[in-house]
Amino acid sequence: MTTRREFIGQAGVAAGAAALGLGSTRGPAARRQQGMTILILGGTGFIGPHVVRHALARGHRITLFNRGRTNTHLFPEVEKLVGDRNTDLTALEGRRWDAVIDNSGYTPHQVGLSVDLLNGATDQYLFTSTRAVYTDFTAEVMNEDAPIGPGDLPESEWTAYGPAKVLAERAVEDGFGERTLVVRPPVIVGPGDRSDRFTYWPDRIDAGGEILVQGAPTDPVQFIDVRDLSEFYIHLLEQQTAGIFNSVGPGAPLSSAELAYGIRAISSAPVSFTWVDWDFLAERDQMPQRQLPFWQPPSGRYLNYGRMDSSRGIAAGLTFRPLAVIAEDTLDWHRSREVGGEYRLRTGLDSATEAKLLAEWHEAGG
Ligand SMILES: NC(=O)c1ccc[n+]([C@@H]2O[C@H](COP(=O)([O-])OP(=O)(O)OC[C@H]3O[C@@H](n4cnc5c(N)ncnc54)[C@H](OP(=O)(O)O)[C@@H]3O)[C@@H](O)[C@H]2O)c1
Secondary structure (H helix, E strand, C coil): CCCHHHHHHHCEECCCHHHHCCCCCCCHHHHHHHCCEEEEECCCCCHHHHHHHHHHHCCCEEEEEECCCCCCCCCCCCEEEECECCCECHHHCCCCEEEEEECCCCCHHHHHHHHHHHCCCEEEEEEECCHHHCCCCCCCCECCCCCCCCCCCCHHHCCCHHHHHHHHHHHHHHHHHHHCEEEECCCEECCCCCCCCCCHHHHHHHHCEEEEEECCCCCECCEEEHHHHHHHHHHHHHCCCEEEEECCECCCCCEHHHHHHHHHCCCCCCEEEEEECHHHHHHCCCCECCCECCCCCCCHHHCCCCCECCHHHHHCCCCCCCHHHHHHHHHHHHHHHCCCCCCCCCCCCCHHHHHHHHHHHHHCCC
C-alpha cells in the first residue's frame, strides 16, 4: 500500500490529466498548442521575471498577483492583480487558471490561504520550495525521499526558513493531494540574482591576481541557473507533471576546482587560485555563505550538501546550461549594474581581507 506522501514523492513522471484526476480535459499537447492560463503569486522579483518571459515566449497567458511594490515597471502587457497574500486575496476570487506558480510563499499560513482559495480554481499548483527543507545532508542518496525538517524540534518551533517551507509544502499537499507539485532548488544563480553568491566568482576571477578559494579543490558545488529553473517550471506544467523535485544542477558532479577553472575560461585576466582550508578560515571567522559564497565544507551534517540527487528532475525534463554561459551572462548582467559607478557586492571577500588571509596562509606554510 502506497501512502499519499510516498505517491507524491515517487510521482516524478509526466502524468496525464486522467491519471491525476485533474479537472481539465486538455492534455499536454493541447496545453502546448493552445497555451495555458497561468497565475503567478509573485512574479516580479528574481525568478518571477524569467518565468514570465519564458511562459510568454511559449504562448501562455500570464496573470501576476502581488502587492504592486517590486519592479512595478515590468510587463505592462501582462494582467496584474493587486493584493497581499498574508491578508487579502479577494482579487483572486471567482477566477480560474490552468496552473498556479507560487514563488512567494514562505509560511504555512500564507500558503494555506492561497491553497484553500485556489484549490477549485486550478488544475495544478507549483510551489517553489528550497533545498533548505533538508536540514541534515547525511543521507547516502540525497534524493527527494531524504528526511526533511528538524526532527528534534516540536513543530510549533518550525519557524526558520527551511522548517517553515516544510510546513508550507505540507499545506500544498493537504490541498492538492496527488496533484502536488513542489520544486526544491538549491542556490539560484544567474542574471538578476541580487544575493551575489555566484556573481562574486565571475567578478572576482575577471579581476585577476591570486584568488582565495575556500576549502579543498575537490569540494562538491551545486546550484541552478534561474533560466533553467524557469524552463523546468513551464515544462512541468505543460506536461501536467505531479511530484516533488530537487532541481539541482549542474548535470554532472562539479568540484570547486572545476567551478573556478570553468569560470576562468570566460576571462582573459591572468589568475592563480589558492585553496585555503576550512579550519584555517573558521579560526578566522570566515564563514561559508556569508563572506565565502556559496558551498559548504562536505562534513558533519553538510556531508552531502553538494551532492543532491536530481535524477528525478532530469527524468521529468530538467536541463542545464553550460557553466561558461551562466558565468558570462551573469558577469554581463553584473557589469550592467556597474554603469555609473562601482557596485558593491553583497557577499564575498573584500580585497583587503582576501590579501590578509592569503598572506597568513602562506606564512603558515600553505
Ligand atoms: N534565491 C535563491 O537562491 C533561492 C533558493 C531556493 C529557493 N528560493 C525560493 O525562491 C522564492 C523567491 O523567489 P523570487 O523572489 O525570485 O520570486 P518572485 O516571484 O520573482 O518575486 C517575489 C514576489 O513576491 C511578491 N510578494 C512579496 N510579498 C508579497 C505579499 N505579502 N503578497 C503578495 N505578493 C508578495 C513581490 O511583489 P510585491 O513586493 O510587489 O508584493 C514579488 O513579485 C522563494 O520561495 C524562495 O524560498 C530561492
